[in-house]
Amino acid sequence: MRNLLDLSGKAAVVTGAAGGIGAELSQALAGQGADVALLDISLDKLDAIREQIEAQGRRALPLQCDVTCGNDITSAVASILESFGRIDILVNNAGVASAGSVEELAEAEWDRVMDTNVKSIYLMSKAVIPAMKERQQGRIINLASICGVNGSKLAALHAYNASKGAVVNLTRGMGATLAPFGITVNAIGPSLFPTGMTRALYQDHFLEQYNTLCPMGRPGNPDELNGAVLYFASDASSYTTGQTLYVDGGWTAV
Template identity: 50%
Template sequence: MTGLFDLTGKTAVVTGASSGLGADAALAYAQSGADVALLARRVDKLNQVKEEIEKTGRRAVALACDVTEEGSVKGAVEEVLKEFGHIDILLNNAGVAVRGGVDSMSEEDWDRSFNTNVKGIFFMSKYIVPQMKERGYGKIVNIASVNAVIADKNDMFIRHSYNASKSAVLGLTKGMACSYARYGITVNAVGPALFETEMTAGTLFKSEQFLQGYSAMNPAGRPGKKGELNGTVLYLSSDASSYVQGQFIVVDGGGAIV
């Protein structure tokens, strides 16, 4: 059974790989046998992740890439193909969570959410899917959010552009899944709830009151821990999920069922 999750000989591309869930997933890919291309805007942070991956004996490359800029994405994908020759796995992890409701946020903040969370997936897929189709194989995992399907009245969690953009990720996932299944490409989405990352450490995790309220409402009684998203990501990135298509798996301790 362990062979189902073996990624030996595979190349994975991870966006938003400089920290948090992206960095964790990149290391998990390497530990499962894959070579990894690390993409983000902060190359200094990427190089730290690259060093950790190389300690596993796998190859890694760190590339500056802004997923909101088509030229930047195109250039990064070309570099990955030059380095590794092929791309088997794409983890669209880059994302932003902008606070605010529609009655208070700026157009700029609204656009920033959609440009990163949705257009970023579009650009990455645009330049990676063609070679997956040509090779007849590919695994695309889009990181959405539990907030694609639930919302929160707590002022700290009002993020309307985040709700809307992550819901759009689910629609895009379904459309791509239906279109590309015939080419041996699976496309699925993952919906994490609250995890402590660089993005949340300085905001949500600084409020003891919020954490107590969150934990009281969540069936698991706590936020997600480092590494707890990796199993789901590896499953959808491996041949263990060869007949899983267009699905959305929520990793939230049961919060969405309350």
């Protein structure tokens, strides 16, 4: 039987690749045979991930890129196409969170969250879709969150709620209109996973509350998002688009 998750010969792009989830997803894609362009604002943090991907026999292309800046993205995509000759998979992983209610948040902080979590998807997708349309195939995978469909039970995360809700519906819209071009657009909605962004939440009191509310009684492990990204990146999901898969230990089920 053909391996539906096989990505041999494919070229993937992962934004926010230096972070915990970005690094894990990049290695998962390489593990199934994809070459991976690693985009992050911190270029020096990509060296270790590049080495791990190359150790798997795949090519890695680290690029410094501010994904809220159109000029940076245009330059990065040109470099990827020059190096790999194609872009088959885009994982819009870059994101930030910010605690605070609408009464508390400064306007600049609201803009920072919305630009990083939503505008970056618009800019990155806009840059790669022409190459995907030319080949009549492509996979765009956005990182949403349980906070895109649920209010935050344990803290006010209003800008994050708004941004991830936008990701969920942007994914629906893009999935519907890009389907005729052989391009699928889907999203992954994690709950709590260990990353640099969530490290401060791994405190006894918060974690105890989270574990009580989560049906599985624990946060996710880093590699537990790999199956979702490989599904959406591969032929296994060829008839799936506009969907968000919540990898959340049952959080959104109750």
